[in-house]
Amino acid sequence: MNILIRNGWVADGTGNPLYPADVMIEDDRIVAVERLHNAQAARIIDADGKIVCPGFIDCHSHTDWTIHTNPTVQSTIRQGVTTEIVGNCGIGNAPASDLSREYVANRLREYCYEGPITWSTFAEYLDAISRMGTSCNLAWFVSHGAIRESVGIGGSTKSSDVTKEQMGAMKNHVREAMEAGALGLSTGLEYEPGRLASTEEIIGLAKVAGEYDGYYASHLRNYAESLQTAIEEFIEIVNLSGTRGEVSHLNVRYNTGAEEGAWQRAVETIEQARRDGLNIQTDCVGLEDGFGCLAAILPPWVRTGGPERTAKLLQDPKVRSNVRNECDRYWRFIHRGEWDRVHIMQSRQFPEIAGKNFFEIADLWKKDVWDCYFDILVAAGSGLDHLLALALVFTEEHVAEMVRHPLFSLEGDIPSSSLDGPLRDKLPYRPSYAGMIHFLTHHVKEKHTLRSARTQSFTKFVIFKTAQANLNGVVTHVLLVGRKS
Ligand SMILES: [Zn+2]
Numbered sequence: 001m002n003i004l005i006r007n008g009w010v011a012d013g014t015g016n017p018l019y020p021a022d023v024m025i026e027d028d029r030i031v032a033v034e035r036l037h038n039a040q041a042a043r044i045i046d047a048d049g050k051i052v053c054p055g056f057i058d059c060h061s062h063t064d065w066t067i068h069t070n071p072t073v074q075s076t077i078r079q080g081v082t083t084e085i086v087g088n089c090g091i092g093n094a095p096a097s098d099l100s101r102e103y104v105a106n107r108l109r110e111y112c113y114e115g116p117i118t119w120s121t122f123a124e125y126l127d128a129i130s131r132m133g134t135s136c137n138l139a140w141f142v143s144h145g146a147i148r149e150s151v152g153i154g155g156s157t158k159s160s161d162v163t164k165e166q167m168g169a170m171k172n173h174v175r176e177a178m179e180a181g182a183l184g185l186s187t188g189l190e191y192e193p194g195r196l197a198s199t200e201e202i203i204g205l206a207k208v209a210g211e212y213d214g215y216y217a218s219h220l221r222n223y224a225e226s227l228q229t230a231i232e233e234f235i236e237i238v239n240l241s242g243t244r245g246e247v248s249h250l251n252v253r254y255n256t257g258a259e260e261g262a263w264q265r266a267v268e269t270i271e272q273a274r275r276d277g278l279n280i281q282t283d284c285v286g287l288e289d290g291f292g293c294l295a296a297i298l299p300p301w302v303r304t305g306g307p308e309r310t311a312k313l314l315q316d317p318k319v320r321s322n323v324r325n326e327c328d329r330y331w332r333f334i335h336r337g338e339w340d341r342v343h344i345m346q347s348r349q350f351p352e353i354a355g356k357n358f359f360e361i362a363d364l365w366k367k368d369v370w371d372c373y374f375d376i377l378v379a380a381g382s383g384l385d386h387l388l389a390l391a392l393v394f395t396e397e398h399v400a401e402m403v404r405h406p407l408f409s410l411e412g413d414i415p416s417s418s419l420d421g422p423l424r425d426k427l428p429y430r431p432s433y434a435g436m437i438h439f440l441t442h443h444v445k446e447k448h449t450l451r452s453a454r455t456q457s458f459t460k461f462v463i464f465k466t467a468q469a470n471l472n473g474v475v476t477h478v479l480l481v482g483r484k485s
Pocket of ligand 1: 088
């Protein structure tokens with residue numbers, strides 16, 4: 001069947017200026033992009049006054065968390081995103097071993113998947129996903145967290161206590177994933193289990209990805225007072241492991257203790273590393289809201305021994321009073337009492353508090369706000385690391401300076417949701433529905449953040465270049481004759 005899209009302005013995704021043209025598609029291929037005055041087609045779409053452009057790439061998505069309940073990725077595809085890069089921040093669903101299957105199941109249950117975990121290896125997982133079928137293309141990182149969990153050392157073992165055999169088993173998991181087609185390795189070093197991993201452990205694992213020309217993508221160890229040290233650790237890992245690098249969401253949260261100019265210095269350090277020959281890129285969210293792990297503000301001593309032990313310890317009023325004085329980390333504005341910025345995204349134990357901020361929860365429960373926080377963690381027990389919160393973390397000015405910067409590509413950093421089915425009430429938040437498109441509606445159309453908005457704005461969505469991500473030949477994100485539509 002052929003389709004003709006008439007009278008539109010074409011943004012071809014290569015950085016070319018917009019131009020008026022008709023687009024003819026035959027089966028799954030673009031066969032003409034020019035003025036086609038008398039052409040006919042089985043289906044004609046009038047795009048008068050509209051822009052015709054290729055599908056967008058979300059270069060950092062968490063849609064793998066909801067893909068089993070929402071394979072049609074409604075909230076994402078309706079923003080024009082047709083490829084999502086998933087498995088980010090060190091969090092993922094494969095591999096899954098007898099030691100970690102319950103952990104994986106637990107997290108997927110948070111997003112309403114009650115089915116069995118039928119896969120063990122990364123290859124088996126990708127097979128299961130492609131048998132299920134998804135509306136958009138998914139490209140996958142293998143996550144450090146899933147690998148650690150699958151050898152039984154999850155969030156309770158420091159690198160210094162990891163045995164040679166466990167390290168060898170983790171490397172084998174990275175190798176298996178790379179052979180199955182993973183883009184590379186992702187880590188999340190600001191929370192468990194990545195927080196317990198040394199730079200050497202990460203280099204050891206990333207080297208395996210490097211052997212396959214893979215990527216190392218990381219949620220850094222710190223985005224506040226130690227941002228510069230975290231960037232330097234990232235560069236060291238990329239340099240010594242021979243990978244390409246992607247610094248995940250290089251956004252600095254406001255009122256969390258980052259020095260004046262810390263973001264600019266981090267960006268300059270990346271630019272210098274690029275001049276020195278390292279292939280490093282970065283990305284940013286396009287909204288002021290971001291989500292994070294509720295448990296990540298806890299001090300390390302209460303985290304050793306795993307989530308169940310943490311939940312048990314937090315029942316003790318003495319432990320609570322010590323912990324609340326030592327929570328000055330991660331979202332440091334919580335320690336400063338800005339609980340109104342923090343909205344709980346979901347709690348299986350207390351569905352009535354979803355979407356509320358912590359002062360609202362304290363009002364509802366008639367309790368001290370810190371006790372509400374601890375009670376939620378205690379009730380979550382072994383699922384404590386899966387508790388997420390949404391907060392106003394970035395200023396509008398900071399988001400604008402990032403989306404304007406040529407080094408940054410755009411990301412949603414959120415799972416896809418849907419107005420149908422169980423996710424409607426579970427994940428009704430703005431980042432799922434507008435995380436990507438807000439850039440066009442707000443920064444391009446309303447605020448004119450980009451100087452040459454008409455061309456720059458569309459390349460922004462594909463700046464995580466298709467060739468960079470080894471997506472070339474698999475999916476197309478340019479609108480040119482001969483390419484797949
Ligand atoms: Zn993320």
